Amino acid sequence: MFPLQTLGERIRVLRKQRKLTLEALAGEQLTKGMLSLIENNKANPSMESLSYIAERLGIEVSKLLEEVNPQELRDLLKTVEKLFTVEVDELKDEYKQILELVEPYVEKLSQGYEAARLLEIYSRALYYEKKDGWQELLNKAGAIYDQMNIIRRLAAVGMFRSMVKFTEHDYESALDILLKERSEIEERSVFIDSLTRLDFDYLEAVLHYAVGDADEAIRVMNAGIEFSKENQVFYRIDHLYRLATFHAMMNEDLESMEYYERKLLLYGEFADDKEVMFFTIFAKVHYLTSYKKEYKAAMELIDAHYEEHNLSNWHTPYSYMEKGKVLYGLGKFEEALSCFGKIVIADYIHHPFDLSIFYEKDAYAALCYLELGDKAEAHRSIEIAVDNISSMPRTPYKDFIMKTYESIRK
Structure with a gap:
């Protein structure tokens, strides 16, 4: 815990940092006893005494009157950042810890980068813990970033507002917010750093796909890829190539799909990124099962590659989905149903493409039940699939x- 310092505690800390004794700091205008009382919060100094103490400490009076000193906030932010950057699938109670650490400071956070960043992280933790008040604090963080002209963090605040709507599956609103935030930043800023530009490109492409506007998604995606190549900035490039691979697959453009897969393999080898390497394998398997219906070839690929990868929980639902489809295609209907039954859609999966892939599980399950002669379960499963997919864009x-x-209705 980072307790707030009192005025007396700040004076004592600063005195010791400067290696001054009570007598040395007291000088001629204060007694050692009075200074001790002030440091122990048993006496309140006058403004004249505070000015004298500040002068002997070599700081402005305003620094003494700050309710939180900058070093405190820096130390707190360092701890909070570590908690906030834990991988999603490794989260335990990190958000609760953040709330407990930052809550005593919230009312005192009014200026400076540390204050803004703490407010931003605190507001996000409130949102993730489903607590009220996060919008107001996020806006306050944004206002401080705006005053300080910290464009990257200001953009991050706007992107988070957009992503909140995205997680609610209100894709139109998410896109509208992102475009508005991007437009306002581009209009007011002469220079936008490369990472912020690529973040905007990637998220905008994702959201255009989410609302079913593939043409605009492709335009933005390609612009991002070209910008990355021209400026030799490879941030987000793997995400952009994944989008491009998936788009080519849905259009059964094998040549483009293989081109982007090669790009991903090169990036994965260069960055030693095992997740990127896994994605290329998953993409091949997915293409074989969903588009080519070549189940035997897909199974051979699974057997050859999946075991050599230490799959994280994030990959498990996708793996079960692909194995289930392969088993269905090979006529192993009960084993396929077992795989489909193990699929749990993670609560951080929200894009219509990902959701649609998983919603297919109930359609495949329906086909399995039909083959096993259980028409009632077949009808029940396909109804679930249709209910889930109805609000998704066409894919x-x-x-x-x-x-x-x-087919089943007939």
């Missing part, structure tokens, strides 16, 4: 579910 996955629905 090959939605087409498959609706085609399966019509």
Whole structure:
């Protein structure tokens, strides 16, 4: 815990930092006893005494009157940043810890980068813990960033506002907010750093896809890729290539898909990024199961590669989905149902493409039940798939579910 310092505690800390004794700091205008009382919060100094103490400490009076000193905030922020950057699938009670650490300071956070960043992280922790008041504090953080002209953090605040709507599956509002935030920053800023530009490009492309505007998504995505190549800035490039690979796959553009897969492999080898390497394998398996219906080839690929990768929890639902489809295609219907039954859609998966891939599981399960002669379960499962997919934009996955629905109804 980082307790707030009192005025007396600040004076004592500063005195000791400067290696001054009570007598040395007291000088001619204060007694050692009076200074001791002040440091122990048993006496309140006059403004004249405070000015004298500040002068002998070599600081402005305003520094003594600060309710939180800068070093305190820096130390607190260092601890909070470590808690905040824990991987999603490793989260335990980090957000609760952040709330407990920052809460005593919230009312005192009014200026400076540390204050703004603490407010930003605290507001996000409130949101993730489903507590009220996060919007007001996020706005306050944004206002401080705005005053200080810290564009990257100001942009991050705007992107978070957009992502809140995205997680609510209000994709239109998410895109509107992002475009507004981006426009305002681009209009007021002569220079936007490369990382912020690529963050905007990636999220905008993702959201254009989410609302079903593939043409605009491709334009923004390609602009991001070209900017990255021209400026030799490889931040977000793997995410942009993944988007491009997935788009090519949905259009069954094998040449483009293989091109972007090669780019991803080169990046993965260069960055020693095992997750990127896994994605290329997953993409090949997914293409074989969902588009080519070549289940035997997909199983061979799974057997050859999946075991050599230490798959994290993030990959497990995708792995079960692909194995389930392969088993269905190979006529192993009960084993396929077992795989589909193990799929749990993580609560951080919100994009329509990812959701649509997982919503197919109930359509495949329906086909398995039909093959096993259980028509009642087949009808129940396909109804679930249709209910889930109905609000999603058109994709090959939605087409498959609706085609399966019509087939089973007959």
